Amino acid sequence: MRNPLQEQLLKAGLVKKGKADQIARDQVKARLAKGKVAKPSAEQDQVDAARLQAERAERDRALAAERNAQARRQELQAQIRQIVDTHKVKRSGEVEYRFNDGSVIRTVLVNATLRTQLASGALVIVRHGEGVELIPRAAAQKVYERDGSWVLLDHGRQEEDATSHTAAGAAPEDDFYDQDRFKIPDDLMW
Secondary structure (H helix, E strand, O other): OOOHHHHHHHHHOOOOHHHHHHHHHHHHHHHHHHHHHHOOOHHHHHHHHHHHHHHHHHHHHHHHHHHHHHHHHHHHHHHHHHHHHHHOEOOOOOEEEEEEEOOEEEEEEEOHHHHHHHHHOOEEEEEEOOEEEEEEHHHHHHHHHHOHHHEEEOHHHHHHHHHHHHHHOOOHHHHHHOOHHHOOOOOOOO
């Protein structure tokens, strides 16, 4: 059985029948030889199967670890939402209290008491959904333990950082201003 091109070439007289038969036999031999060489050994099959199984196991472990980490993050976020819901302070008042939320300045309406508590660090502003809520410092500590990025404003924490900074030692630029020529008089009124 010849292909149509071979038949056309024979009819046209461009190829002899013996030459066409020889080419067909060579093609069959080449196909059979490829089949024998391409067939891997049983040992190679086992090695490949073991390698594939190890790769699948590693990929499954990585996916499981990623899923566990995602579940842990969601669990922590749910705990933070619950803490904020249970400890939020009712806001009332017409005094605007402004604070930075990243690169945006946001405003919260509070009364004078809440304003002084925010300024002193007794109350903390945390993110809650699309808005913000005020919570006491003790609840804010629980939020910090889970994820500190939810806390938007905490004046008490800034004071703690400042006291730990001075306890650890003054910064090098502060040493320059501690010289006698930069002393501020005690009776200076601001």
